[in-house]
Amino acid sequence: MKERIADEIKNAMKSGDKLRVSVLRMLQADIINVEKSGKEFKQIDVIRGYAKKLKKAIEEYERLNLQDKIISFNEELKIVEEFLPKQMSDEELKKVVIELLDSEKPADMGMAMKLVMGKYKEVADGKKVQALVKEVFSKG
Numbered sequence: 626m627k628e629r630i631a632d633e634i635k636n637a638m639k640s641g642d643k644l645r646v647s648v649l650r651m652l653q654a655d656i657i658n659v660e661k662s663g664k665e666f667k668q669i670d671v672i673r674g675y676a677k678k679l680k681k682a683i684e685e686y687e688r689l690n691l692q693d694k695i696i697s698f699n700e701e702l703k704i705v706e707e708f709l710p711k712q713m714s715d716e717e718l719k720k721v722v723i724e725l726l727d728s729e730k731p732a733d734m735g736m737a738m739k740l741v742m743g744k745y746k747e748v749a750d751g752k753k754v755q756a757l758v759k760e761v762f763s764k765g
Contacts, residue, residue, distance in 0.1 A: 626668040626708065627656055648704045651675070669709070669747075676705045713748050721745065722757045734762050 630653050637645035656671050679702045686694040713721070722741055731737040737758045742751060 626672070627653070630656070630708070644700060645704055648701045652705065652708070672705060672708050676702060676709060679705060710747050712750060713745070715753065718745075718749055718753055719757055722754060723761060726758070726761050734758055737762070 630649055634646055634649045634653065637649060652672060652675055655675055656668055659666050659671050679698050683695055683698045683702065686698065725741055725744065726737055729740055731740050738755060741749070741754050741758065745754070
């Protein structure tokens, strides 16, 4: 992944895409910082963490109604998401959550979240899963 990011930085520099260069350098720096910490990690988790920070910033700027910032952070997020596995659609996610909870019958929402995220962490947004789990538990 680190090599892919380095290659993408070179390509973005050649094409003059300053935003892409900036975002990719931030990703690269995050990975290097975690490497230097000596902690065991997966590069994909660092990228996922960066995307999560961007999503939180977008939410905050939406709350403040700052459209120029929202647009800017959404553009950054699109670049970061290129390095993440494709996320499930809302329909797919709803189907697998309902099927999994029907078959496993978890006792509470915490167990349900752990069950779903344990299986679909790579391809499912935690907030969407949480909303679906709440919906299923409120009906049951």
